[in-house]
Amino acid sequence: MVRGEEILISLDAGGLHVFAADLDSFRNALTAENHTLKRALTDPRLLSGIGNAYSDEILHAAQLSPVALTTKLKPEEWERLFAATRNTLRIWIDRLGAEAEKEFPEGVTAFRPDMAVHGRYGQPCSRCGEKVLRIRYADKETNYCARCQTSGKVLADRSLSRLLGSDWPRTLEELEALKKK
Ligand SMILES: [Zn+2]
Numbered sequence: 758m759v760r761g762e763e764i765l766i767s768l769d770a771g772g773l774h775v776f777a778a779d780l781d782s783f784r785n786a787l788t789a790e791n792h793t794l795k796r797a798l799t800d801p802r803l804l805s806g807i808g809n810a811y812s813d814e815i816l817h818a819a820q821l822s823p824v825a826l827t828t829k830l831k832p833e834e835w836e837r838l839f840a841a842t843r844n845t846l847r848i849w850i851d852r853l854g855a856e857a858e859k860e861f862p863e864g865v866t867a868f869r870p871d872m873a874v875h876g877r878y879g880q881p882c883s884r885c886g887e888k889v890l891r892i893r894y895a896d897k898e899t900n901y902c903a904r905c906q907t908s909g910k911v912l913a914d915r916s917l918s919r920l921l922g923s924d925w926p927r928t929l930e931e932l933e934a935l936k937k938k
Pocket of ligand 1: 884885903
């Protein structure tokens with residue numbers, strides 16, 4: 758159990774630890790800068806230990822878009838995001854902890870077959886059955902369900918794919934700049 762938690766929080770760059778945070782401090786950390794949820798959740802200066810895979814799982818659990826802007830979230834969406842972040846990390850700490858008793862887990866941020874949405878491009882959403890979509894960038898991808906998270910809007914259209922083509926953080930900033938106009 759402890760070992761799983763250590764893995765999840767091993768990239769400590771000064772970000773908030775969600776299990777030590779309340780809703781207000783969580784919201785304050787994520788709104789310090791106006792970013793997409795995907796970027797804010799995975800920024801280790803804001804939140805501790807949430808990688809690409811877990812951020813997909815959290816956003817799917819919260820039913821929020823990866824490209825929603827932190828400054829635009831409604832109060833009930835913050836409550837959903839905060840609860841989903843804690844619940845998702847707790848589930849994975851427990852799973853990895855149970856496995857670590859048998860053998861040390863490797864590549865915990867990569868695809869795992871029991872994830873709800875991450876790494877499941879083209880497969881049915883675990884909640885609604887719609888096909889899981891993706892935004893590809895560099896050697897990674899973000900997976901999401903349009904029906905559950907973006908009111909049916911497909912984010913991986915051609916212009917967005919081109920925009921996100923090279924570097925995730927940099928192109929996300931470009932994406933955010935576009936969305937502000
Ligand atoms: Zn769905």
